[in-house]
Amino acid sequence: MKQILIMCEYLILQHPGHNRVYYNLAGELALAELKIAVQRLSVNVTDVKVIEIANVRYLSIITEGVLSSNDFQILSRLSFVFSMYQLDTYNNKNILVPIEQYNYKYVDDKISSMLKYPGKTNELFTKMMINVALLSSDFNYDDAINLLDPVSGRGTTLFEACIYGFNAYGVELDAKSVSDSILFFKKYIQTERYKNTANKRMIYGKDKTEAVYVNEFEYARSKEEFKECDNRKVLAVVNGTTVDSDKYFKPKKFHLIVGDLPYGIAHGNKTVKNKGGITRNPSELLRSCVEEWKRTLKVGGVIVIAWNSFVVSRTQLQSVFAEAGLEVMKEPPYNGFEHMVDKSIKRDIIVAKRVN
Known part of the structure; x- marks a missing residue:
């Protein structure tokens, strides 16, 4: 029949x-x-x-x-x-x-909207990038996902990852941004009565003069959940340079890498190439970091990066990823995310996967 x-x-x-x-x-x-x-x-x-x-x-x-x-x-x-x-x-x-919608939220989504500051990326756009990364990867929402934001700023991407119950890791050069995000998260989980522990430890460097530190939280929704290590979630932020991401984290640690590159307007990041100066060119920043990011990414994992396409073309960024041996997703619908933010910023995203 x-x-x-x-x-x-x-x-x-x-x-x-x-x-x-x-x-x-x-x-x-x-x-x-x-x-x-x-x-x-x-x-x-x-x-x-x-x-x-x-x-x-x-x-x-x-x-x-x-x-x-x-x-x-x-x-x-x-x-x-x-x-x-x-x-x-x-x-x-x-x-x-x-x-009826599925209630997937490990942390209430108000966490991303509470923290206000100039230049903040809208949390809905950040959520979209995380979804695109996960849905383009070989992994599922139910997996114990480790996400890295290699240019984490004040933590919008990290907080969105927390909502999903992912383990969230960030690298940020600016010490004040790290401090602001850590203090905010600490206050939030204490107010919401999550069981948690927090520590700050040296993660890289030969001695204290070269030390790079990570601020790390382990947390769970209840004491019962916290007793089981596998049930704990992690939020950690390294106050360091994204060029050294592979020195801070083990190889193939992350399922997803999601970040918002400097737009060439009010943001900047240090790179090796300009010997510690500030670059506002996303192509230069990406070229300095993509090999290091790739080392920390699992096979089947995905990188999603947002950038200002007024500053550098999609073709240029695609070539940087391709040269690093990553598979760039070029066909529709992956080329359908470009949009105007204001007269000086046209934002787009690029998606690249680590394959065998």
Whole structure:
């Protein structure tokens, strides 16, 4: 007997904050993220598009079969998702049946929005980068994910990783930024009554004059969880230079590397090439660090980097990754994330994978 396929349509209403940040490009960015996500679903997806019903914009997914609970867990994590529905019809009218979202949050997502400072990357964009990295890797959300932000600033990427229950590691040159992020996180987990321990230790250097330190927290939601080492989560920030990332961490430690490169406007990072000076060129910074980052990345792991495409072209950055032996994902939807932030910043992301 021939099996009859049940065609289903699901609708996603976008987060209103997503629209405010990305203006008219919100639909295109969300669509690109969704197209990457549907490759992980358990049923075949025949169409992904933006539609309007009663003057309200939705993202539509048409599937050959009913989505599973695991599929909804994947969709619930996407950066733009506000609510989800299954589309049905009754008496020739559209009926939107609400779908319960999966509660995946290990830490409340307010942690990323509480800390305010000039130049902060919007947390929804950061969440999108983490999703793109994970969904493009050989790993799953349920794995014990170690994430590195090699240019961690005041910690937005690290805090977003904490929400997912990932172990979050950062490298940041500016001592004040490290101090601010550590003090903020310490206050947050104490206020929220997470069981935790904190320590600061030397991670690299021949002696105290060359010492590089890591500030590290281990934490869990309860005393019972904390008793089991495997249940503890880690947040750690190294006050050092990203060029030496492979000296701070063991080879193949990280599943994901996610970072926001300096935009050439108000940010800067030291590199070896300019002998300790400040560079605002993302291509120069990346070329100085990509081999070191790669050493810390697991096979099957993914690097996702955001940068200002006004300063350097996608082609230039792709060549830097390719020269390091990483597989750059160039085809749609991976080329659909470019968008204007302001008149001096056109932001884009690039995705590269460490393969065998």
